[in-house]
Amino acid sequence: MSKSARYEWRDQQAALNERMKGFLANPGAEQLEAVIAEMRAYADAAQSGAMEIPACWTSYN
Numbered sequence: 001m002s003k004s005a006r007y008e009w010r011d012q013q014a015a016l017n018e019r020m021k022g023f024l025a026n027p028g029a030e031q032l033e034a035v036i037a038e039m040r041a042y043a044d045a046a047q048s049g050a051m052e053i054p055a056c057w058t059s060y061n
Contacts, residue, residue, distance in 0.1 A: 005052040012051060016042055 019038045023031040045051035 009051060009053060012042055
């Protein structure tokens with residue numbers, strides 16, 4: 001996996017996590033739809049091969 005692909009994947013993960021945090025802080029239909037749309041975009045990118053997902057990674061959170 002290239003460095004740029006890893007950064008792209010990390011950025012997509014961060015965006016998804018921020019959407020999820022926003023929904024958890026202020027649950028509502030609009031926030032839920034935003035989270036679902038973000039998850040669908042992530043899944044579509046992974047299925048189409050537009051985004052490379054690492055086989056393993058280390059999280060320091």
